[in-house]
Every structure is written in structure tokens, then in C-alpha cells.
Amino acid sequence: MKKTVSLFAGAVLSLGLMTGAQAATLKMAYDADPVSLDPHEQLSGGTLQLSHMTFDPLVRWDRKLGFEARLAEKWERVDPLTMRFHLRKGVKFHSGNDFTAKDVAFTFERLRESPDFKGVFAPFSGIKVVDDYTIELKTAEPFPLVLNNVTYLFPMDSKFYSGKDENGEDKAKLIKHGNSFASRNMSGTGPFTVSYREQGVRVEFERNSGYWDTKSPGNVDKIVLTPIKEAPTRVAALLSGDVDFIAPVPPTDHERIQGNKKVDLVTMGGTRIITFQMNQNRVEAFKDARVRQAVAYAINQQGIVKKIMKGFATPAAQMSPWGYLGHNAALKPRFDLAKAKQLMKEAGYEKGFSITMMAPNNRYVNDEKIAQAAAAMLAKINIKVDLKTMPKAQYWGEFDARAADMMMIGWHADTEDSNNFFEFLTACPDAEKGLGQYNSGNYCNPKADALMVQANTETSPKKRAALMQEIEQILYDDAAFIPLHWQNLAWAAAKNVEIEPVLNVMDFPYLGDLVIKK
């Protein structure tokens, strides 16, 4: 698996000398290493982390979920269907090629061919290259999330990815499960280049000496990324000083890390919601809103967070986390056993009924224990649960088959926007429109759907917020699903690694800006 990635077609002249502190090496351990060097092969956290190290997006999220200019210096809405971006000048790719509007257009077209990313870019009808440093993105309908979605647009070096590779294949070709040129080679504009890669063992990065962002305080000139699968080993590697930055950190080890003087723990409220869905097609009783509400009243979110998650999660009563437009601050977890029993009685199910439940056991933090706790809580309102848990590899097949009456699903909105939750998890299932793909409960409320469609073309943030908060309210009143909590995020690093300023809720540490103190 030895692969020396040849990234430099020509030597890059380093004009901007690095300012700030001396250069340093970062040794980091994650639970996995990037699947491929092709940024469009898989839409996953790992791919995006890699993209932020070796490429730059047009705009990126800042810590307050606002936007920060990167390769796009500024942007403006020309008309309701068009957004114009002014690109940064004087930026060079790792290969030495100049970055221009052509590269953005090339990348945009490639994204629309990618099975994983085409969904994110579906609302766009096209791209227009105005001049070398200006582009316009067009949408068929007014689209409020243009900026959210261009955080996924990391311009690739169109010259570098043109032509044929040694196997006679097109260099730009996107192959999901094959050995393509783009999966082995890369040329971006980002702060780091990949200098060595042995998949599953180690990836080494070198600082891009010609990086355009000379204002970045980052002083890391070399990064060694080692995947360490087992959480206890990862923590041990940090504590013994073999590595100096790890993620994720399991909740069970937080105390140990906090108690250690040589390392720091940083946690943050995350945006991934964990929920249960109640299948109305399989269980007649779940068609009755009162029964669903009873289930909602019977589940003690705070208890689960305190006892099982060791406080490492935020109890939820809706899907949109704080900071999202759709977050409805009025909605609170509603654990009330007496109320739950009363609702069961009103619905005529005082004696209860039996259901099946499925959950994965290696996908979400403590997923199996959470399901067991939920089953025990439902027993108190006489709903007898037959629980089955399984590894995620098997679970998704069962989920697609809607194989149980209650199923666990966690979701992170790729667009960092509430409507993404509704479209995938609670919209009336409609295969043609691609809605409700993960709505195993078959919950369907035309009113909520109408609001969702309206929010999709509403470009005023204030009005969109009102629409989406109303949807959250409807889902809450209907008990459309059972929200549990948002998983928190945790990273740990040696004291001299100033990790906190570069972290964010998306879990893409901006390592280009990382400072290591001497």
C-alpha cells in the first residue's frame, strides 16, 4: 500500500513567507482515515475533513454557523434565481496551475455527476462563467440555501484532472469502487498536500508553502494522521504522548482526560439528532396521535442523557439544534409518566400492546443502551417491546425494509438547515420526489409538507425561520417521532496544541489555522 502521491507538477514558488510562530508537527489519531483522495467519491465526515485540509471551499462555516469567505471573496444576489461570486485572485493549486472560474465550473459539473453530492447540487440549474474571476450560480426556483450548499464546492484543479492516466482512463473520472486517478492523486488549493499515504495505516501531510491565506495563524508544517480504531487505544496513545490530537473521544474517558494535566478536552453541542420512529403502517395504534404522544411523554430524554450519555448530549424535543433557523426555543422535552398513562387510557390502550423495536449497536454513541432504556420506559405504559440490536452493516438493510415497529435513526443535516431533516425524516414518503426516504414511521402531514415546500423557496431568513419553526411545532404536537438528544462532539489534545479555535460543530477542524505553541 505504499503510495507516494505525486502532487507537484512544478515547484511552487513560496512568495508569502509564513508569519507567526515556528513550524511544528501535529500527530493526530482519528477513528478512521479518508476513504479516497477523491473529494467527490463519498459524502462523509472523513471526506470533508480531508477536503478542508487539502482544498478550500468557496465559503466555509464559521463557529457561529455564519459564512466565511474563502476562495470566493464576496458574493451578491443578482436576482432571485442568480447568485454571483467574485473569486479570489492570485491563488495557485498545488500543481502550480492558477485558480480561475474555469476550475469552479469544472468542479461544479463533476459534483453534479457524483452519486453522493448530486442531491446537494440538485437545486442548481447551472453555472455561468462571467469572466476569469466571476461566476454565477443559477437555480430554477428562488433558493435560500445557496451559501450552505457551496460550502461543499471545493474547486479542483481542472488542468491537473484533465487528460488520460496511465490506464487510458479519463483523469477526471469518478469511480465509486475503483482505482481511479482522482482517488490516488490530488491537486487543490488547500493548506496541506498529501505527501505519503498508506491506506488504513498512515497519511502524512506537508504544509503548502505557497498557500494563499498568508493571514492564517497556522504554524503546523507537517501532519501525521494515524487511524486508531479502538477508542481505549486512541485515548492511551494521547495520554502516553504518542499522538497529540485525537477524535472522537468516548464519553467514558472524559473524566480521565480532564483529570490529566498534560491534555485538554474540548466538547461542543453537536447537530446530529437521535430519534425513534413509530411505524403507522405496521402498528394500528400508532395511527392514533394520542398513542404517539403517550410514547413521547413516556420517554425520559433527560434521564437517558444523564445516565447513559454521562451528560455528553443535549436532550431534544425537536430535530433542529440550536443555531439552525428552524430551532423552536419553546419546545421542551415532556417526560410525564402520569400524562402518558392517561393518554393511553383515552386512546383505549390502557392494557397496552406489544411491538418490535430495532436499533444499531455500533453506529451512534451508546445506541444499544439507549434502545434498551427506551424499551424499559415504554414497559411502564404497558407497551411491551421486543428489542433487537445489530451492527450497522446489517441494520441499514433492515431499516430500508422497515422491518420493525419502532426504529432508531440519527440524522445530521448535510446543508446545516432544518428543512433537510423534514425532507428525509418526516415528509410524506414519496420515492419519485425523493422525500421521506428515511421516514420509516410513514408519518404524513400535508400541512407540514406544504410549509416545507414553501420554506424551500423562501429567501428571507426571517420568514423561513418562522415557517420551519412552525413545522417543528406541528411535529411536536403530532408526536410525529420521538426525539432523544443531539450527540455532543469531543476532541482532546496535548496542552500546547491550541485546538479550540479551529474546531466547529460540523467536526471539520480547520487545521490550516492550527497553532502549536513551543
Add this chain to the structure above:
Amino acid sequence: MIAFFIKRLFQAIIVMFVISLISFSIQDNLGDPLREMVGQSVSEAERQALRDEMGLNDPFLIQYGRFLGNVLQGDLGTSYFFKEPALEVILKKMPATLELVFGATIIIVLFSVPLGVYSAIKPFSWFSRVVMGVSIVGISVPVFLTAIGLIYLFAIELGWMPSYGRGDTVDMFWGWDSGLFTLDGLHHLILPSFTLASIMLPLFIRLIRSEMMEVLQSEYVKFAWAKGLHSRRIYFLHALKNTMLPVITVGGVQIGTMVAYTILTETVFQWPGMGFLFLEAVNRVDTPLIVAYLIVVGAVFVVTNTIVDLIYGLVNPTVKLAGK
């Protein structure tokens, strides 16, 4: 001898065929590989299109036939994750595993023979009792726990040993990346080797002890005593030789088992070998890699067993290979 080889080869082919059939037929129960390859929001239709493209929707017999055809040409399939021929991926990881097994074997041989012999000769001494007691504990503690305990003590608390990985390696011949020839590599090998050895060591101490005690009761040893031979000669020449016969048989089989046990050890120590690779492949539903691994490990078992039979014939001439 030649007849024995031909017979063995024939058996091996049947065994490999059965393994391939079984591992190929369970792959549908391992999960959907597409799920691991695409993001969460990719539509079902899109996934089906990819499945078609990869030939995963074909009937089982067609898929298996295609697989067998490729195997006959030396192609065990292409790993979804590594995007390289599965056999190549496994062979590249094999040196790490073999070196780990080698390290563990050295530890087992160095410790089990003296300790087993001593506790057979002096079964009632306090040291023998300690050895037996510790070996009971050794057998009962799961290897996962042993590993974590060792890491905690030697890497975190004392800081003497590295906590994970293989350290520096040097390129030997045929792409064999060896950690045996660098100080850093040997340093990294110590904890994983002891962990892996901890499973088998107690077994071998006990085996050698009981075999030795039995041999010491036999007529020819009594005769040797009566003849007035020196005790060292009786114990280490006459008795030990006969003790080792069954130990070699068990040892040969156990080396194969040890390759299987590396899965846990390698996972805890992030040791970049075959066992870790296999576990990862299962998690990622990398079916071609899983099938290839099972076939390779099957082959390792067949080969070690054949070698054991050959060695046995050399040590004990009364066993006639051709007559078996």
C-alpha cells in the same frame, strides 16, 4: 512421500472449494456494501443503479461462477475499500501478522519449555504452584483486557513502551516490510507479542508439564535412574525428547489458531496486519476482502498442518506418511 503430497493437495483443493462456497454464500448476510460506500442521503434508486453496475443483483450462481472463474486465474476480487486486488492487500498485510505470530511464538517457546519442565520435575515446590496459578489466570483473562492492561501499565503509567502501531519498518525482499530489524520496530513488537502469547503460553506450560510427568513415570526413565545416569541427562535428553512429540502436533495446529487470535490483538494495538484488516473489512462490508481473507487463512491452516505432519514424520520415524 509423493503420494502423500498428492493426497494432501487434493484434500486442500476440496477444503478451499468448500471455504470459498461457504464464505461466498454468507456474504449476503453481512450487510449491504453499498451502504458503506455512499453517503446517507443517496437515494435508493441511485444505490440500485450502482448495485447493477457492480453485478451485485445477479443470481447467486452467476456471481459465484464469475468469482470461481476469476479465482482460477489468481484473482480473488477487488477490495471495495482499498480499490486494489484483495489478495494483494492481504499479502501486503501478512508480514506484520507473521512477525507478530513469530514474536509470540518465541516468547511461548522461551517460557513454556523451562517452566513446564520445572513444574513437572518439582510439582510441589512453591514456584510450580505460582506458575500453575498464574497460568489459570492467564487462560481466563480475555485477550482484550490483557492488552488494555499492558498498555495502561507500560505505555501510560510507566511510559516504557509505545501504545500502538508497528513503528519503523525497513523494506526487505519481495516488498516484505519488516519491523524486526529496527530498534523502534522491535520496541513496538513487545507488548503485542506478549498479549498474543498470553493466550497460548498457559496452555503450553500445562501441556508440557503433564506430558513430562507422564514420561517420567515410564519404564525407560525408571531404568535410566536405576542405571545411575545423571539427572540432567535423564530430564533433558531422554524425557524431554518424548515429551515434545505431542507438543509439536498441538503447536502446529495452534499456530493456525494464533493467526486467528491476532484479530483481537491487532485491533487493540492498531497493528497493521491481516487480522485487523479482516475486522475492518467486516465493519465496512468489504465482501471481496472478507472472502479472500477466509480463503487465505484456510490455506494457512492447510499448509501448517501439512508441515506439522512432515515434521512429525522426521521426529518420530514410526509414523509412515505414505501409509496414512
